Amino acid sequence: MNMAQANSMKQMGSRMLGCAVERMQWSNKMDLIAYGTDRGEVIIQRLNWQKIVTFPSLGEDIAVRSLSWQLDETVLAVGYSNGRVALLDAEREDQISVLNFEDEIKRVYFSKSIKTSDYRSTYRNRTEHTFDFFLPPLPPLSGIGSATKSPDEQRSFAKGSPCFLVVITVTGKVHLLLLGALRAGQIDIKQHVAHPNDFIVHDVRLNGNFNAVYALVTDGSNLKVLHFHNSVLQEYISPMLHLAVHCANVLETKNYINETIQCIMEAWETVLLEMDNKLTKYANQQPEGSLSADFLELLVFGYATHEIEDFLRDDLTEKGVKKLANSIDLSYSTVESLVTKQLQSSGVNMFFFLNSLKGLSRVTYFFEPLLSCEVTQEALRACGAFLMKVLEVQQVIDQCVSDMKLFFSWLCIVILRLLQHDIPEEMTQLTPEDTIYLAEYLNSFEDSVVENDDGTVTKRKFNLEKVGQYMENRNLQQIVKSDPHHLWHRLLDENECLRNCTLLFPHEKETSLIQQRDKLLAAVDEVFKRPDESISASFVQDAEIICASWLAESEGDKHALVHSSFVANEDANTDMLVTTINHHEVLLLEFNKEFSLLRCMRLDLQPGPFTSEALRDDVYSKLQLVDLEFYNEGTLSLLIHSIAQNESKQSYFLQFALDAAKGKQTQHLMPNNISLLDMVYPCHVPDLMEGNNLKPLEGESTHMTVSGSRKVVTILSEQCRKMTIFEMEIEDDEDDTEMSQNSLLEISKESATSSNE
Known part of the structure; x- marks a missing residue:
């Protein structure tokens, strides 16, 4: 040429x-340009001006500070003034993940693509992608009030070219994330300058070998380039790539678990709403302690008080009971399906990934600075406890469905008797065993005591529902009773060494599903703190280059004067x-x-x-x-x-x-x-x-972007309102x-x- x-x-x-445009960036793969407006929006359009998608503003006074496309991908990283970094998928018009940092974002960008073949000479592991073979795709989420996502839309961080996501804050803190998922070190540039009170970070770039960074800063009156080398990044980049794939899949599974529990809570709230409309309203009008007694009298002696008789015959009615029973049964079916399919499957997936990480942690030659065997074992135990809690919830749901059917069937018979109607043959008559069980059930109506956030205690009347306590971030009010004659339970009770063995997963009976989920996610976060800490501690400054000296420029001029680029x-x-x-x-x-x-x-x-x-x-x-x-x-x-x-x-x-x-x-x-x-x-x-x-x-032109x-x-x-493409x-x-x-x-x-x- x-x-x-x-x-x-x-x-x-x-x-x-x-509107005025504040940031622009061309995609390397497609004829797409992304730009951030003064309204805080991010707009992606084609070369022919056709708008593809508009991602709305995060709120008033939240500005777009930086944009960067992942090389050869449709993933766009956006840095905001409130410290948030969002990974957006232009192809699916969706948000992949959100990262939150303490300070305003100065710049965010993807490094050039890592050629994995260059880093596989010392470390190879044929089990790297076995999860694709062993784990079926997670079923789509279809909870009440939630938009259904097909499996191919549940995007993994790990897809696309391997690269680092680099996040720079205005205070000089730099965060490296491998594949945009694994936190792979951070450095505070402000700690390495002579004038920390007169300091501006302009740009920080990861070098071509992915083992050092160049920092362009204003330090007092000088414009400098600082160079930091990192031995851990240099020696462990290959196992880090392997670890980052697992981290990406763990984070994806973590998001899926959270979305599933949100769907379960929406379905459960439907059950609660139906009960509140019909039953709880009546129960709150009755004196304390009288509700269970009145219903037990009705069951045992066939005698109904005037209040119950009027409520069942006029307010609830036989048709109302059947409608309520069908509605609650449908909601429970939705909850049970989400628990048995989505939640249990994602828990199994999480167990698989954590078990793989535990295996990697034992290969200390490659993973000693990246993984701790003890921490991964604790995360695996937390995942085992979570799976046991999921099974417990399944059993409670089955029991609640059975209790509800028995209770509503009896109510229908009672209402028909009150109306002096014949009872159809298809209606199942209560057996003596059913009567005894129903008596115990009615006696527990007012047993539920709830501790409020302010420390006060209230009783929940008409407590038909025992699944809801698992959806609250507090200990269970009604703990499932275990069989004392069960051989395994007896074995654990008689042997303290087995109860405390780290290889056995604990069944924490007092915790709710939400508490167990939070323990699991906290344990997972601990697993991935080690690589961040190891790499962060390995940054060593080995050069300082003074490029220019500011004489009479003001603070504002320093920001506007420095423009930089890196390749x-x-x-x-x-x-x-x-x-x-x-x-x-x-x-x-x-x-x-x-x-x-x-x-x-x-x-x-x-x-x-x-x-x-x-x-x-x-x-x-x-x-x-x-x-x-x-x-x-x-x-x-x-x-x-x-x-x-x-x-x-x-x-x-x-x-x-x-x-x-x-x-x-x-x-x-x-x-x-x-x-x-x-x-x-x-x-x-x-x-x-x-x-x-x-x-x-x-x-008068003000800004440009090239590709x-x-x-x-x-x-x-x-004034940044006219865009011209050449x-x-x-x-x-x-x-x-x-x-x-x-x-x-x-x-x-x-x-x-x-x-x-």
Whole structure:
């Protein structure tokens, strides 16, 4: 591709938007651009301006701070001003996960893709993906009031190219997450600067070998690049990839368990609502203790008080009893189905993943800094206890269904007798055993004592329902009685060593399902704290590079002045970092992957001694940088405007080929603390420019985003409300390869037309 073709550009469209755009990012895989608005929305649209999906704002005064597409995927990471990072799936128009951090997000991005083949030489495990073979897909959720999700929509974090998600907060804390799931270390940059009270973090980038980070910061009056190496990341990246897959599946299962329990609670609330409408309202009108006595008299002696007789005959009625029985039975069926299928299946899946992690923790050569055998064993015990609680809930539901059928069947017979109607033959008569059981059941109506949050105690009247206590975050009020003659229970009672054995899973009879779920999730979180702590403790600063010195700039200028971009150059096996060091100069740092050599290039927009006379005018001598970004490894895209006096601001776009200044690079040995202030001399860009390299743009442009893989450039103007898209690298035989004054006129016409629409 010749130089003219590389620099050619053609406008593809322009639109006036209804709101200001604050952040933009092109997808590497598809013709999708994501942008965040001043309303806090995230909008994804195609190259042809077709909107794909709009993710609403999180709330008032919550702004979008950063956007980043996962390489070759439809997953978008969004960082917000309230400390939240959301992973969004543009294809399914859904949210994959949410991460919450303490401080406002400065930047969030996905690293380049990890080539797993490069890291498999020392560690291989053929059981890595056995869960795909052994575990069937979880059944879709279809709870009352919940939207059904098909199994293929229950997206796993682990799908897609392996990479790190890097989250940077404004306070200088950096968090690494492998596959967006496994917390793989954090570092507080503020702890490594000389002036923590006069400190700004501009950017932090993970290097191409995934074992170090570059931090671009303002420390007092200096702009610095700090380099931190990490030995754990370097030596354990392969087992970390294996661990991250399990972590992603554990988090996915964790979310599924939470969604299932939410569905169960919605179905249970339907049962409670039906009972409150009919039965509890009457029970609350009766004196304390009289309810059970009145119903027992009705059962044993056939004598009904006037209150019960009026309630059963006039308020409840036979038809009402049957309707109530059917409604409650249907709700219980929904609850039982969710417990036996979804909840138990997800619990088994969780047990499988935790059991695999326990096995990995025993391979200490590879996993010693990543997993603790004792902690994984405790998580496995918590999962076993959770599964036992699920089985207990199943038994309680079966018992409640049986009790309800018996109770409502008896009520129907009583009402028919009160109305002096014949009892149909199909109605089952109570056996003596049923009568005894029903008497015990009626006697327990008012046994339920509930402790309120404020410490007071209240009694729940008409306590027909025993499943609801499992859905509350408090100990059970009615504990299921175990058979004292059961051989296993006797064995545990007589042998303390067995009761305390870590290999046996405990059955915690006092805890509710919600409490047991919380214990499991807390134990799972403990498992994945170890890699985060090990990697965090292994960050070591080994170099500090001073790039520039701020003289009279104010605090606000420091934020606005620094624009940076980073690319891991696989062809040259280097890491390339570019940053502005003042209004008209750019510093390009190129490190080799071993971090032993630094090549540095300083680009100045002002005319130099070899600038042609045609370019020596007021416009070119007054150029200032507005934005910059790597178009690809060999080209730097620059957005510039002129501040010439007596003229309106004119914006320009420049594609600068880095090869043109290769000979101007200086070399420095690393790791080393160096100052580049007097060691690197400027290379004047106009000396190297051809007359047609600087492309004039309409109006005053404020921001841009580029994509070398998509060959597109998007530029914002008109106070960030006008978006213009250009196609790059136009073929030579096309007519519109240059941005002439005529093409600028066409831009004006098209933008006017679009704004009128």
